[in-house]
Amino acid sequence: MDPIDMAVKVLSRDGLVVYPTETVYGLGADALSEDAVMRVYEAKNRPVSKPISVAVSDMDMLAAIAVVDEAARAFIERFLPGPVTVILPAKSCLPDILTGGTGLIGIRWPANEVAIAIIERLDAPITATSANISDDIPPVRPEEVSVPNDYVVDGGELPGTPSTVVDLTTRRILRKGVEWEAVQAFLETLQP
Template sequence: MPAAPIVEIDPLHPQPRVVERAVSVLSSGGLLAYPTDTYYGIGCDLFDKRAIERIYQLKGIPKTQELSFVCQDLAEISRYAIVDNAAYRVLRRKVPGPYTFILPATRLVPDLVLRRQKTVGIRIPDSPIALEIVRRLGHPLISTSAATPGGDVLIDAKDIKEELGHGLDLILDGGYKPNEPSSVIDLSGPEPVVLRAGKGDVSDLVV
């Protein structure tokens, strides 16, 4: 399979025709590399089981390793996760932003992306590109870092093409992305628990 084409996209004002091209790749079972507010992500349609399996294969990771997904807003999060008042207060303060939230899943979430405790990892990145793709797709987009099977995170579209292009269908080039992961906050229990401090400020959550 030839390496995926790279298409430039404006990170602040994504061109509608480029977004449409990305959505058509996703709707037909394809894999997309796209910029977020942290790493570049590799994504597919949340409801496409075969495409999700392709991501595991491409990254060389076991299916026990969880994948997160991107929602467009809080209303969409509440369709895929159970959000109590305490969790809602945290979400309202932190999104959109460089955070991944662990929340109890609703029945809409496919088994393949469920975590062991029936939770899910959900993001609303501060990224017009990712949010516009999800909005046009009409439902969430899988989000996992663009990394090699050896675990090296790729921060430039050309590197992504070189290392992973054989398994992707389209690469959106939104410029160079510094190597910063999201902060991971577990909201599935009575108190927020910071599982990983990354780009997003968590100083107000550390008890």
């Protein structure tokens, strides 16, 4: 069985998969399964009050789980897929636990063929949190993964610079990462 199919098989049974992105290794679970999402919190030793981002494979999947206005769509068309996490109002199809009670969801659309293939074959968003214990250094190689998981998809060594996190509801950068200067410049062009 190829690694993508194996990852999808694990995910479809509420398992946890470590997968490569264009930044660091992520810990993936079926984002539509509350049980699977709880396993991510437990594996990372992460407080449930802290939201967990999700990864999507295309604009249709993104729009199915979040409210996307014109400004957000313009931003997404400019920067995604890529190393940017966008924060948008979550739709009710997502488990509340993912939003940490904020009603907002962080979304990654990774520019990584392996990550996209896994999400497309599962046909559902997966969690997009780094594959490390909370507050530890995110892994850039499979052997650095410190969280319990059911399967690792080896994508070799990754760059390690985290994604830029931008709240599109307030048009503010919450974490400066890859391409943050370009993100800031674009945000300034959007009408309030």
